[in-house]
Amino acid sequence: TYVIGDGEREWVLRRPPLAHVLPTAHDMGREYRVISALDGAGIPVPHAVLLCDDPGVIGAPFYVMGRVHGHVVRDALPEEWPHTPETRRAMSTALITTLARLHAVRPDDVGLGDFGRPAGFLDRQVRRWWSQWEASRTAELPEMEELRRRLVAGLPDSGPPAIVHGDYRLDNVILAPDDPGRVAAILDWEMCTLGDPLADLGLLLVYWADPAESDEDRELLSLSAITAEPGFHRPTEVVEAYGAASGRDLGALEWYVALGHYKLAIIAEGIYARYLMGATVGEGFEIMGARVPRLVRRALDRATASELPGLAG
Incomplete structure (x- = not known):
């Protein structure tokens, strides 16, 4: 770029x-x-x-x-914004309601009716990422096979299809320079398609750090600690806010959170494999391999607690 x-x-x-x-x-x-x-x-x-x-x-x-001017927030608020719980809450609300607005757009109404194949989207996601895992895995991980098995067994029925961003998170939006409560632009549309919009919400929740998690877990899982700061929505509030804004049925949401973990773990394994081959150079790649089993274990623990048929084990 x-x-x-x-x-x-x-x-x-x-x-x-x-x-x-x-x-x-x-x-x-x-x-x-x-x-x-x-x-x-x-x-x-x-x-x-x-x-x-x-x-x-x-x-x-x-x-x-x-070019859209504003702030991409990763680890800290911009100096010119008030560093208050109110600012962080406004950011949370903007991020969630903007996602719900995207998912409310009818693809046919904007000329994107043929942009993807919504039917079978979730099944294809599981299979597509598994093929990536098989192509790049650096070690045997039976728990990954168990996670894939549970995702297949618990595959939910999708609601109305929508435009799926594919990697929606705090640092993939630009917030307005003078208003932390307004998203000025959504960035990085390379994984966009038509499908089940709850895949976006599930992945957002994987990225969304919870104050109950340890700093060690957040660092290892490469989760930004900023959403654990006072004022940001807690994960349960993210779900409530999206549900209120979208009106969608969130009863099977834990399946989508498991899918988000699965996807991120496989991406991390691919990065680590390229690092071992010398195809990726830089700092931080050496710990990618350690993230994979932790992400998978985190997913399985949540899946078991979900009590959703198939997903719970």
């Missing part, structure tokens, strides 16, 4: 990574189509400017969008 400008105006250019792994990932045309469709539909996205699918121009397909 690059910021470009002409001295007066600025834009953002996105292209695939120089060494991406999944051939189906980083489809610039799909990303551009999504933000083009949602631009003007009441969903905060950057303004779509142009798409170039000719790799001869810069070496890869790319698209250009308007």
Whole structure:
């Protein structure tokens, strides 16, 4: 991702990574189509400017969008915002209600009716990520097979399909510079498709740190500690707020939380495998392998406590 400008105006250019792994990932045309469709539909996205699918121009397909100013919050609040519980609560509310608004958009109404295959979405998610696990695992982990078995056994019936972001979390949105209670733009649409929107909520809850968890657990699982600070919604409040805003049935939500753990564990294993092969260089990758069994164990513990048929074991 690059910021470009002409001295007066600025834009953002996105292209695939120089060494991406999944051939189906980083489809610039799909990303551009999504933000083009949602631009003007009441969903905060950057303004779509142009798409170039000719790799001869810069070496890869790319698209250009308007630059949105604001704050991406990861580990700390911006200095200019009040560091108060009220600020954190406003951020929580904005993040959750914006997700519910996205899920309320009818794909056909914005020209995205053919953007994915909602039927069988959850089953395909389990199978797709399992194929990634088999391609990248560095050690045997029977508990991962047990988690996959429970996901298959407890597969819920999906409600009405929606636009699924695929990686919705606090640091994938830009918050307005002068208002922490307003999402100025949702970013990183590379995994967007049509399917069961509760997959987004389940993954958001995996990322959402709980004050009851130890600092060690949060660090090991790579969870930002910021949502454990006073004022942020507790995980139960996240669920209540989304339920109130969306009106969706959340009775099987723990299945989607288990799916989120499953997905993140497999992504972490893939990163660790590339690190061991020397294909990924940098700090922090050496502990990725230790995260995988912890994520899987966390998922199984929650699944067992859920009492959902199939998922509970």
